[in-house]
Amino acid sequence: MAKKVVTNAHYKKLPLSKKIARDFSHNKYKYLMILPVLVYLALFCYKPMYGIQIAFKNYKVTRGMEKSPWVGLYWFEAFFNDPYFWRLLRNTFTISGLTILFGFPAPIVLALMLNEVKNTKFKRTVQTITYMPYFISLVVLCSLIKIYSQQNGLISDVVAFFGGTKQNWLQDPKYFRSIYVISDIWQGIGWNSIIYLAALSGIDQEQYEAARIDGANRFQQMLHITLPGLLPTITILFILRMGSILNVGYEKILLMYQPTTYEVADVFSTYTYRISLGATSGQPQYSLSTAVSLFNTIVNVAFLLLTNFISSRTTESSLF
Amino acid sequence: MTNAVHNNKIKESAGSKVFTVINALLLIFLCFLTLYPIWYCLVASFTATSYLSAHQGVLFIPHMFTTSAYRLAFTHPLLLSGYKNILLVLLVSLPINIILTLFTGYFLASKNVLFKPVIQFLIMFTMFFNGGMIPIFLNIRSLGLYNTLWALILPGAISVYNCIICRTAIQAVPESLSESAYLDGANDLVIVFRITLPLIMPTIAVLLLYYGIGHWNAWFPASIYLQDNNKLPIQNIMRSILIANSNLLNASGSETDKVDDFAETIKYSTIILTTVPVLCIYPFLQKYFVKGVMIGAVKG
Numbered sequence: 001m002a003k004k005v006v007t008n009a010h011y012k013k014l015p016l017s018k019k020i021a022r023d024f025s026h027n028k029y030k031y032l033m034i035l036p037v038l039v040y041l042a043l044f045c046y047k048p049m050y051g052i053q054i055a056f057k058n059y060k061v062t063r064g065m066e067k068s069p070w071v072g073l074y075w076f077e078a079f080f081n082d083p084y085f086w087r088l089l090r091n092t093f094t095i096s097g098l099t100i101l102f103g104f105p106a107p108i109v110l111a112l113m114l115n116e117v118k119n120t121k122f123k124r125t126v127q128t129i130t131y132m133p134y135f136i137s138l139v140v141l142c143s144l145i146k147i148y149s150q151q152n153g154l155i156s157d158v159v160a161f162f163g164g165t166k167q168n169w170l171q172d173p174k175y176f177r178s179i180y181v182i183s184d185i186w187q188g189i190g191w192n193s194i195i196y197l198a199a200l201s202g203i204d205q206e207q208y209e210a211a212r213i214d215g216a217n218r219f220q221q222m223l224h225i226t227l228p229g230l231l232p233t234i235t236i237l238f239i240l241r242m243g244s245i246l247n248v249g250y251e252k253i254l255l256m257y258q259p260t261t262y263e264v265a266d267v268f269s270t271y272t273y274r275i276s277l278g279a280t281s282g283q284p285q286y287s288l289s290t291a292v293s294l295f296n297t298i299v300n301v302a303f304l305l306l307t308n309f310i311s312s313r314t315t316e317s318s319l320f
Numbered sequence: 321m322t323n324a325v326h327n328n329k330i331k332e333s334a335g336s337k338v339f340t341v342i343n344a345l346l347l348i349f350l351c352f353l354t355l356y357p358i359w360y361c362l363v364a365s366f367t368a369t370s371y372l373s374a375h376q377g378v379l380f381i382p383h384m385f386t387t388s389a390y391r392l393a394f395t396h397p398l399l400l401s402g403y404k405n406i407l408l409v410l411l412v413s414l415p416i417n418i419i420l421t422l423f424t425g426y427f428l429a430s431k432n433v434l435f436k437p438v439i440q441f442l443i444m445f446t447m448f449f450n451g452g453m454i455p456i457f458l459n460i461r462s463l464g465l466y467n468t469l470w471a472l473i474l475p476g477a478i479s480v481y482n483c484i485i486c487r488t489a490i491q492a493v494p495e496s497l498s499e500s501a502y503l504d505g506a507n508d509l510v511i512v513f514r515i516t517l518p519l520i521m522p523t524i525a526v527l528l529l530y531y532g533i534g535h536w537n538a539w540f541p542a543s544i545y546l547q548d549n550n551k552l553p554i555q556n557i558m559r560s561i562l563i564a565n566s567n568l569l570n571a572s573g574s575e576t577d578k579v580d581d582f583a584e585t586i587k588y589s590t591i592i593l594t595t596v597p598v599l600c601i602y603p604f605l606q607k608y609f610v611k612g613v614m615i616g617a618v619k620g
Contacts, residue, residue: 048451
């Protein structure tokens with residue numbers, strides 16, 4: 001079957017309807033493949049977005065979405081005037097900031113250390129072991145934290161061995177954030193080092209030889225060759241990380257916190273969850289909850305666009 | 321080559337040796353910190369409760385070895401149903417996940433499709449913007465999925481991140497293969513299953529791991545979409561035993577003693593039971609998922 005050859009110039013002259021018809025007949029199986037995905041997106045991603053309107057309505061389950069009256073920005077005002085607002089803002093940024101401050105450099109250090117290991121077997125063993133926590137579920141991780149931080153748990157035992165006093169660590173607001181950040185590093189350090197190790201394998205080995213001839217020791221080589229070689233990767237990942245600054249691991253906080261630690265642990269998403277369940281006022285506040293999560297999403301998108309803008313101006317890389 | 325190795329040996333100074341040793345010691349210490357919390361849990365699960373409650377300090381091997389914690393765990397009526405439910409979810413989800421991700425990846429990797437930019441935008445947009453907890457919940461209920469296992473399967477049918485990994489893998493397949501198949505009269509459906517799929521099997525393995533681990537470890541959707549305890553997957557049963565302390569068994573008062581017994585002794589054994597399946601699988605897929613992480617990161 002000979003197909004009619006259409007030149008580019010000829011194609012451009014075609015009216016839009018003809019173009020669309022041609023496109024559908026040429027790519028009908030491709031569209032057929034993507035059809036279930038489009039149905040999925042419509043039903044599970046875009047239809048709920050239509051439901052965001054309840055943030056601007058006084059929604060009651062009995063009335064339904066359509067019949068609930070519009071209230072404008074009432075819920076947003078209520079939220080910004082809520083005494084909890086500042087606590088949530090402070091906690092979200094503090095927890096996120098601490099996770100970036102300590103959690104971001106940790107895998108870089110691990111990758112640098114692994115890079116100095118010449119014994120392949122030892123290196124691979126360390127990698128396999130440090131990847132392991134990544135595969136442990138949050139429920140299990142938080143259970144371990146909870147069990148080990150009890151009054152008579154493992155942490156207390158170790159602290160007592162070094163002369164400290166035993167206590168329930170997770171219930172103490174002073175230690176909540178430390179436990180959160182340390183367990184985050186424990187779970188992610190190995191997994192997050194993979195990308196840096198990949199970048200390290202791309203560094204030109206001749207640079208090291210030249211440095212050795214110049215008399216640089218291994219620490220100096222690490223500082224002056226390996227680290228600069230990693231810098232582009234570090235920059236990109238840091239920008240991406242900054243773009244999700246409000247994305248605190250709320251599922252983990254939900255599993256870890258309790259009323260005694262709300263003061264330091266409660267973030268926007270966990271608050272949304274509690275007011276959705278009616279834990280604060282006795283009945284579910286669907287409209288307020290939707291307003292809070294919309295606020296969270298908008299701030300996130302704003303941060304993403306901002307960091308993306310900065311990165312496209314200062315470096316070569318950007319998301320879009 | 322041999323010359324370079326020889327050179328290295330000569331240049332290996334005392335300082336360099338110290339560096340190697342300290343580096344190795346630090347890494348061994350890190351491995352210890354990683355493994356010990358899990359090892360302690362394993363050891364404690366085989367240790368008699370009486371010994372454990374009286375014991376102070378660290379444990380390295382089981383004392384008064386017993387498997388009673390495991391036998392007790394399996395008498396928990398919801399543990400087995402939890403396993404059954406998560407296996408059901410995995411059996412139904414994974415084929416859906418893989419087929420839709422393969423289709424999406426193939427579509428996104430294809431060229432000269434008029435509506436591709438629009439559809440690509442519609443897909444990517446969901447990565448950054450969603451309806452929020454309540455609108456999503458109301459949607460699940462209006463679709464009639466509330467309190468069914470479908471609520472755990474359908475909303476997570478595809479992950480955009482995994483679709484990008486799949487697209488990148490498909491882009492690496494030489495175009496000449498599909499072109500010659502076109503000339504032989506094959507359509508896209510034939511090509512995707514007969515040519516693309518066999519060539520990206522390592523990536524499919526990674527995607528299976530990602531989706532599988534995601535389903536296995538998820539607890540949040542089930543906690544808001546499911547009402548009946550006998551529908552809950554294993555992680556939610558774990559949560560009720562280990563974290564919430566609101567035991568799902570406390571229906572009848574006479575069982576209270578037994579419930580306390582459960583709560584104390586089977587904590588460690590249930591952790592081991594739900595974690596070991598995953599920890600046994602990942603080392604075999606290590607070289608594949610390392611590749612997967614790299615692909616995903618190239619185009620974030």
